[in-house]
Amino acid sequence: MIYPAVDLPLPVAFAVAFFLLVGAALALIGAIGFLRLPSFYERLHAPALGTSWGIGGIMLASMIYFTAASSRLVIHEILIGIFVTFTTPITFMLLARAALHRDRTARSHGVPRKYPIGPEERPREDDESQAS
């Protein structure tokens, strides 16, 4: 089934183009941030730009396009949107926990300790006002 774009009204075409460009630009910005940020835990944040509004923009563009071109309501792209919105935090949380586990076993610096810290690592009394 082919729905060509020749006889769409102009506002629909502008809306489709706008959401496509917004989604693709956000995915590109997320990838650039993923390349340039210095540490792994900062790098983890950047691709979420592409998985939140990158997915959202392009799925909205696809929904608007196919709804207007086939002149019936087409919203099955929302399946991908919902699925990616639910699965991205799960994957990133699992990856961050795995990376934290690996950094702790490698004893590298700048990694927070496990929560029940030993008595020799407990913060001093004068640090508590700063910590709270």
Next chain:
Amino acid sequence: MSAVIIYTAVAIAQFMLVVAMAIAAVRMFRGPRAQDRIIGLDTIYINAMLLLVTFGIGTGRVIYFEAALVIGLLGFVSTVALAKFLMRGEVIE
């Protein structure tokens, strides 16, 4: 006129998504540790999914949506399996 607008936007969006995939591939090959490579793979499959939906808008076919849905499902499972492998050294215990 509207076809020109849509096809131009689709071409620009495809170019942006391909550049994003190339950047993620650079990080995947260069990444200092294994978790960077896994997130690079994750970004690549998300962008490939977006690229397929963009192809679907450009050609006007509905079939690309199903390919994008399959990529999303399998990419999530593969990333979770790789994260589990990094955590424990085994996927199924």
